[in-house]
Amino acid sequence: MKSVKRPIELEDIVDMFRELSADTGFPSPAQLLQYVMHHDSRTSLQEIGRHFGVEGEGALDEILRRLCTLEDTGLLESRKGDWYRVPEDVALKEGTVEGSPGGYGSVAIGTADDEAHRIGRSQMRRVLHGDRVLCLVDAGNGGRRMRIKVLGVLNRLQKSLAGEIRVVRGEAMMIPLDSRFCHPVAVARDRHGKASEGDIVNAVLTSAPFAPGPVRARIVEVVGNLMVPGVRTTMALIRHEIPSCWPDDVLKEIDGDRALGESPSPGRDREDLRGLPFITIDGDDARDFDDAVYCSEIPSGWRLVVAIADVSHYVRTGSAIDRQAYARGTSVYFPDKVVPMLPEHLSNGICSLNPKEDRNCLICDISIDRDHEISGYRFYQAVMKSRARMTYDRVEELLNPQHRASSDEDEALLENLRNLESMATGLEASRMRRGSIAFELPESRIDLTEDGRIASIGMRERLRSHKIIEECMLAANRCAAGFLHLNQGDMALYRVHPGPSRDDVLALRRDLRTLGLALGGGAEPDPASYRTLLEQAEGEIQLFGAVQLLLLRSMGQALYTPVMSDHFALGFPAYTHFTSPIRRYGDLVVHRLIKQSLGLPGYRDLQPSVMSLEETCAQCSMTERRADAAVNEVIAWLKALYMLHRIGSRFSGTVTGVKEYGLFIRLDELFVDGLAHVSKLGYDYFVFDEDSQTLYGEHTNVLYRLGDRVKVEVLDVDLDESRVSFSLLDENLFAYSGDRRRKRRRNRYR
Known part of the structure; x- marks a missing residue:
């Protein structure tokens, strides 16, 4: 390291520091060095002892022994016998460890803009992701890159871990679920008499940071066995750090908040719309209802009234419920459970637009002309009452021309639905004319058994009723974005798609x-x-x-930002999310901003979020991606488990990706993704052409590219990695004529 004369090799110094770190009754060498670094002008033995709470002659003698050891290494020097400082030619830096899969990691030193410095597996075995560490820095003169050596852990933020129990050479080890913690943790086997191999457990760390030997932990909870489907959801929640339990302050706030028990009533700042026949249209299994719609034909076109649950009336900025909603960011919809953003008392209760019940709402009242363009809109608070809780399938039945109303109330609902269909059809056509991109991607539907396994996989049919609600929500979100930009400018929350x-x-x-x-x-x-x-x-x-x-x-990827910009795929110059405040924190913030713009009492000076708008936008974008990753992880595992019992079965599929190592294929009937390795494409040499993104066989002339239809056999399933492997059937070799053979040859594989 940096031209420091030491009588001891650096690795020996690190080993010595690890031994001394094992005794947690005294400051570690790294902690002593850190203190001296920050108090370099006058640092005495007595001051060091007082800082670390070490008293008594014997205890100070141990501190002195450690300081002398540091002097012997050349990392510390004494002045006038009892004063200490770090030598000028010794470069010590503090940093934070960032783990990564594969056993490697890095240490981020200084500001967020500074480069993280990579450390190897041997150093990563001594530390954990998130550890605050002290490093010796080699500046890397003469064209060499800067290198660092971790000397010890200053602070370990991680107090507990979740992982899977594995038995390795007779010793119970825990494999952390978070791949950033890249080394096994030794656990006391069966401390609860319950944990066994394959179980997912929560454990608290017991070993001293940076001490010799493996990191050790004690099991405090057995979550369940790895092969139980519900446990996979729990694993995903833990791995992706998604909060799923309500803190005590949230539960107390629900019990003590009078507003949560008040009946909605119209007033000076809240109009009465209970006479309009609103309906909600959702899936069969929906439990929370964010939105209700009503449409009537008027001389100039249509009046569309979109009523959205008034969550901001009940959840005040900075409250315990609000802070927890910010942390969650969004509701997470797993195949077997929902982790809501708001407590069920709100999400399924007082906020939800349940049928036949008075509910507070925020209204977007939209005028649409005969050319199906939005000609005006108005936002205001109201009280509404949903006439009916409709499902998508039921709406489809009612819109059938053969259907006849059985009562006056049914006739009012039918008229509403017909107006909604006519209006939405026109809005969609207008949107397409402006260039909005309409993707028609098939969506899978997963039906589960009682024990949480997949019973069947099918395609979710896209109905007219889906399009009706989609167009209503798009229109309301567009109006909300325009209203925010008019009143808040670039200090709001927008949904942007670059x-x-x-x-x-x-x-x-x-x-x-x-x-x-x-x-x-x-x-x-x-x-x-x-x-x-x-x-x-x-x-x-x-x-x-x-x-x-x-x-x-x-x-x-679409994201949230305080600065208005285009939504490319929709073709809108301004867009936001307004229609789902029960399940998205961004929508709740938009509601507060709208009320602030309206000058409503209690909102004029109210902050729209617990954090700044920039931080809130980043948080909402992150939690959305986090939720998607967690749900996709569970679905991938459930599909892999489903395919485990179908090894050897044959299916038709479509090529969704071409790489030099094989073809990614999605099965048509089951929407299961897998890989056909290049060695499983048939008896031929297959060559990858990067320019055309194709694989072609030299002898058979068969060529594979994106979108090709193929027939495959399920070859293998790796449940640990949720991976499915296919082999192509021989009949694919005769699927294409010789004119598709490519002349360019590169990257030959067998």
Whole structure:
């Protein structure tokens, strides 16, 4: 390291520090060095003892012994016998460990903008992700890169871990669920008499940070066995750090908040809309109802009234419920359970627009002209009463031309539905004319058995009723974005979808050429160009599916931001989320901003969130991605378990990705994704062409590309990794004629 004369090798110093760190009754060498670093002007033995709460002559002698050891290493020097400092040529830095899968990690030193410095597996075995550590820095003169050596743990933030029990050479080890904790943890076997191999457990760390030997822990809870489906959901919650239990302060707030028990009533700032025949339209299994809709035909076109649950009336900024809602960010919908953003007393109770009950709501009252363009809107508070809780299937039945109303109330509901259908059909057509991109991706429906396993997988049918609600919500969200920008400018919360980058456009055009298609629009194609491309492929199911996949992969991810910008896929200049405050924190913030803009009492000076708008937008974007990752993880495992009993079965599928190592394939009937390794494509040499993103066989002339239809056999299932492997059937070799053979050859595989 940096030209420091030491009589001891650096690795020996680290080993010595680890031995001394095992005795937690005294400060570790790293903690002593940190204290001296921050008190370098005058640091005496007595001051060090007082800082660490060490008293008595014998205890101070142990501190002195450790200081002398540090002097021997050259990392510390004494002045005038009893004063200490770090030598000028010794570079010590504090940092935070960031673990990564595979056993490697890095230490982030300084500000967030500074580069993280990589550390190897040997150093990572001594620390944990999140540890605050002290490092010796080699500046890397003469063109060498800066290197660091971890000298000890200053503070261990992680007090507990969750993981899977494995028995290794007779010793119980816990494999952490969080892959950033990349080394096994030794646990006292069966301390509760319950934990066995394959169980998921929660454990508290018991070993001293940086001490010799493995990290050790004590089991405090057995969550359940790895093979039980419900446990996989619990694993996902733990792995992705999704809160699922209500803190005591939230429960106390629910019990003590009078507003949660008050009956809604109209007043000076709340209109009475209970006379309008609102309806909710949701899935069969919905329990919370964010939105209700009503539509009437008027001389100039249509009046669409969208009523949204008035969550902000009950959840005040900074309250315990609000802080927990911020932490959760969104409700998470697993196949077997829902983890709500709000306690059920609110989400399924007082906030939910349940049928036949008075409810407070925030209204977006929209005027739509005969050209199906929004001509005006108004936001206001109201009290409403839903006439009926409709399902998508029931609405489809009622919209059947053969259906006849059985009562006056049914006639009012039918008139509402017919107006909604007519209005929504026009809004969709208008949106498409402006270039909105309509993806028609099949969505899987998973039915579970009573014990949480998959009973069946099918395709969720997209009905007219889905489109009706979609257009109503899009219209209300557009109006909310326009209202916020008019009143709040670029200090609000918007939903933004960036357009593809130039590199993404170039890559997309390259891939489209292999399909015989071209994207117009120049260097920066607008949404209408993408819409036109989809229309070119609509006649062929196989081609249309491939184009949709390519377009989706070329686009950025939607996110929340305080600055208004385009929503590329929808083709809207401004967009936000207003319609789901029961299940999305961003929508709740938008409600508060709208009320602030309306100048409603209690909202004029109210902060819309517990944090700044920038932090809130980042939090909402993160929790949305976190929820998606957790749900997809559980679904992937359930599908892998389902396929475990179908090894050897044959299915038809579609190629969804081409890599040099094989084909990614999605089964048509089951929507299960898997990999056919290049060695399982048939008896041929297969060559990957990067330019055309294809694999082709040298002898059979067969060529595989995105969107190709293939027949496969289920070869293997890896439950630990939720991976399904396929082999292609021989009949695929005769699926294409020789004119699809490519002449360019590279990256040969067998």
